[in-house]
Amino acid sequence: MQRYFAKDESLTLNDSDYHHIKKVMRMKTGDVYEVVYDNVVYKCKITDNDFSYEILEKYKVESSKREIIIAFSLLKEQKLDYVLQKGTETGASSFIPLITKRSVIKFDKGKEISKLKRWNTIAKEASEQCFRPDIPEIKKVMTIDELINVSADLKILLTLNEKSKNIKKVLQKNNKCDKIIIVIGPEGGFEDVEEKKLIENGFVSVTLGKNVLRAETAPIVALSMINYEFMR
Amino acid sequence: MQRYFAKDESLTLNDSDYHHIKKVMRMKTGDVYEVVYDNVVYKCKITDNDFSYEILEKYKVESSKREIIIAFSLLKEQKLDYVLQKGTETGASSFIPLITKRSVIKFDKGKEISKLKRWNTIAKEASEQCFRPDIPEIKKVMTIDELINVSADLKILLTLNEKSKNIKKVLQKNNKCDKIIIVIGPEGGFEDVEEKKLIENGFVSVTLGKNVLRAETAPIVALSMINYEFMR
Numbered sequence: 001m002q003r004y005f006a007k008d009e010s011l012t013l014n015d016s017d018y019h020h021i022k023k024v025m026r027m028k029t030g031d032v033y034e035v036v037y038d039n040v041v042y043k044c045k046i047t048d049n050d051f052s053y054e055i056l057e058k059y060k061v062e063s064s065k066r067e068i069i070i071a072f073s074l075l076k077e078q079k080l081d082y083v084l085q086k087g088t089e090t091g092a093s094s095f096i097p098l099i100t101k102r103s104v105i106k107f108d109k110g111k112e113i114s115k116l117k118r119w120n121t122i123a124k125e126a127s128e129q130c131f132r133p134d135i136p137e138i139k140k141v142m143t144i145d146e147l148i149n150v151s152a153d154l155k156i157l158l159t160l161n162e163k164s165k166n167i168k169k170v171l172q173k174n175n176k177c178d179k180i181i182i183v184i185g186p187e188g189g190f191e192d193v194e195e196k197k198l199i200e201n202g203f204v205s206v207t208l209g210k211n212v213l214r215a216e217t218a219p220i221v222a223l224s225m226i227n228y229e230f231m232r
Numbered sequence: 233m234q235r236y237f238a239k240d241e242s243l244t245l246n247d248s249d250y251h252h253i254k255k256v257m258r259m260k261t262g263d264v265y266e267v268v269y270d271n272v273v274y275k276c277k278i279t280d281n282d283f284s285y286e287i288l289e290k291y292k293v294e295s296s297k298r299e300i301i302i303a304f305s306l307l308k309e310q311k312l313d314y315v316l317q318k319g320t321e322t323g324a325s326s327f328i329p330l331i332t333k334r335s336v337i338k339f340d341k342g343k344e345i346s347k348l349k350r351w352n353t354i355a356k357e358a359s360e361q362c363f364r365p366d367i368p369e370i371k372k373v374m375t376i377d378e379l380i381n382v383s384a385d386l387k388i389l390l391t392l393n394e395k396s397k398n399i400k401k402v403l404q405k406n407n408k409c410d411k412i413i414i415v416i417g418p419e420g421g422f423e424d425v426e427e428k429k430l431i432e433n434g435f436v437s438v439t440l441g442k443n444v445l446r447a448e449t450a451p452i453v454a455l456s457m458i459n460y461e462f463m464r
Contacts, residue, residue, distance in 0.1 A: 089449050091441070130443040168463040209323070209459055211362040217321050220449070224456035227441050231400040 002027075003128045005135060006037040011044070018051060032056065039063060039133050061133035064091060067179040068226060070219045071096040071147055073186035074105040079216040081122055084138070088126035090223040094137040095123070098147060100194060102186040107141055116140070144194050148201035153177035157195065157203040158184050158218050164205040167222065171229045180226065184218050234259075235360045237367060238269040243276070250283060264288065271295060271365050293365035296323060299411040300458060302451045303328040303379055305418035306337040311448040313354055316370070320358035322455035326369040327355070330379060332426060334418040339373055348372070376426050380433035385409030389427065389435040390416050390450050396437040399454065403461045412458065416450050 002025055004017045013021075013035065021027050027046055035042045040060050044053040070092045072083055084095060097119075099107050119138045127135045142150075154177040156170065183198060190198070199205060208221050234257055236249045245253075245267065253259050259278055267274045272292050276285040302324045304315055316327060329351075331339050351370045359367045374382075386409040388402065415430060422430070431437060440453050 086449055086452075089443055089445050090453060091443060130445065132443055166463050168460055208456075209463065211321055211323060211364055213321050213362060217318055217452075220318075220452060221322060221456040221459075224440075224453040225460040227453075228400055228457040228460050231398050231441065 001032065001034050001043075003034040003036060003041075003131055005124055005128060006035050009037055011035045011037055011042060021051070036061075036133055041133065063132075063134040064093070065178065066230060067093040068223065069094050069096060069150070069152065069179075069181040070223070071098050071142070071150075071181060071183040072219055073098045073100040073184065073190075073215065074103045074107055074141070075186070075215055076104060079214075080119075082216045083219055084119055084122045085126045086220045087223060088123050088132065088136050089130045090220055091132075091227055092136050092219070092223060094139055095119075096139045096147065096150070097141045098183070099141060099143050100186050101191045102188050104186060109141075112141060144197055147183065148197065148203075150181060152179045152181040154180045155198075155201075155203040156180065156182045156222070157190075157198050157205045158182060158222060159195065159205045159207060160189055160212055161205060162207065162210075164207045167206045167208055167225055168229070170204055170206050171226065175229065182219065182222050182226075184215060184222075187215050233264065233266050233275075235266040235268060235273075235363055237356055237360060238267050241269055243267045243269055243274060253278075253283070268293075268365055273365070295364075295366040296325070297410065298462060299325040300455065301326050301328060301382070301384065301411075301413040302455070303330055303374070303382075303413060303415040304451055305330045305332040305416065305422075305447065306335045306339055306373070307418070307447055308336060311446075312351075314448045315451055316351055316354045317358045318452045319455060320355050320364065320368050321362045322452055323364075323459055324368050324451070324455060326371055327351075328371045328379065328382070329373045330415070331373060331375050332418050333423045334420050336418060341373075344373055376429055379415065380430065380435075382413060384411045384413040386412045387430075387433075387435040388412065388414045388454070389422075389430050389437045390414060390454060391427065391437045391439060392421055392444055393437060394439065394442075396439045399438045399440055399457055400461070402436055402438050403458065407461065414451065414454050414458075416447060416454075419447050 004013050006013055029046050029048055032043055032045045035044050040058055042055050043057040045056050046053050070087050074097050116138055123138060124135050154174045213221060236245050238245055261278050261280055264275055264277045267276050272290055274287050275289040277288050278285050302319050306329050348370055355370060356367050386406045445453060
């Protein structure tokens with residue numbers, strides 16, 4: 001069933017969602033779709049062509065109690081979209097785009113608002129598609145100096161340094177944490193000064209295995225492994 | 233360092249690789265690249281402009297002893313490429329493209345050889361990029377009836393059926409297996425008759441969690457979770 005996130009408690013949708021229902025899904029009177037607002041799912045049956053509906057059923061859904069923040073170095077558009085879409089599917093609670101020394105993207109602060117709007121749309125659509133009860137938040141673009149002030153029970157720095165512990169050892173030793181932040185560097189990794197600063201500020205350097213993962217692949221693999229560790 | 237897979241034990245590369253070294257990487261005399269052949273890595277130093285080289289160092293690398301086969305329903309080109317590239321990064325041993333009832337792609341048998349050539353190139357380049365010592369094999373396109381005859385210690389069917397066990401329970405109960413096959417259905421999942429046939433033939437139906445993953449995301453998540461389970 002198609003799912004949409006409402007803007008308010010009277011279950012108003014975005015215009016683009018109404019367009020999707022009518023023009024893309026071609027729904028008619030009698031068809032049913034789901035609307036989510038404030039962690040409640042409403043099964044709505046269309047009662048006429050002006051999007052009047054009756055609520056057939058409603059039930060509360062819980063978001064994961066564990067918060068997982070993905071902080072990733074700015075990437076080219078397609079790869080960045082990919083991190084947001086797949087990261088949403090695999091359960092990221094929020095995303096922090098990072099400006100790093102080796103970022104391939106020169107970030108234009110003037111475009112931040114329009115970028116955030118675009119990124120939030122990707123997260124919203126991915127949440128609807130994977131039937132998450134919530135939409136991950138895309139935080140404003142940060143520098144490493146801002147990132148180190150974000151609090152968390154466990155701070156993970158993904159690295160290619162083979163001397164680092166693997167993520168399993170670190171997660172099993174920290175299996176009580178409710179808030180995890182994972183930071184992923186740009187292609188080629190962070191510069192030493194950046195890694196040093198992160199580690200000095202409580203980040204634990206971990207590997208995800210032997211293979212050198214692309215910057216857009218690593219967050220999805222890390223999220224999958226964290227989900228697995230906490231799977232019951 | 234750049235890595236290439238050789239065609240033979242005299243470390244001959246594909247023409248496209250020589251082009252990459254010269255025109256893309258712009259390597260000159262004195263530059264060093266890695267060549268892999270038969271699980272041995274050779275550090276090669278260019279000694280002149282005609283790709284003569286001296287071997288500075290060679291060492292053996294082992295591929296994973298555990299074989300993981302990803303059988304996935306044919307997808308649109310971009311998504312299929314994505315499964316091959318990310319699946320290679322996350323350690324798939326081989327891939328089996330499947331014809332299923334709900335495949336969005338109508339497979340043209342006449343184009344199979346050219347498709348396989350293209351798919352193998354994607355796997356080779358992904359292996360070079362992630363520094364795998366081996367290139368996963370792309371098997372010929374199969375039907376479900378052919379797939380059920382592929383042997384494995386553990387056969388996993390990824391499903392959206394919430395009543396299924398989660399993958400962690402299944403892997404922990406089967407943590408001795410050396411050959412695992414994972415089958416992923418098309419968007420919308422397999423038809424009941426297909427799932428029934430797979431289960432009757434030894435496939436265990438498992439979930440990867442609550443969210444409904446896209447057909448191209450599920451194999452990467454499953455591979456990541458298997459890597460995590462067997463991480464030491």
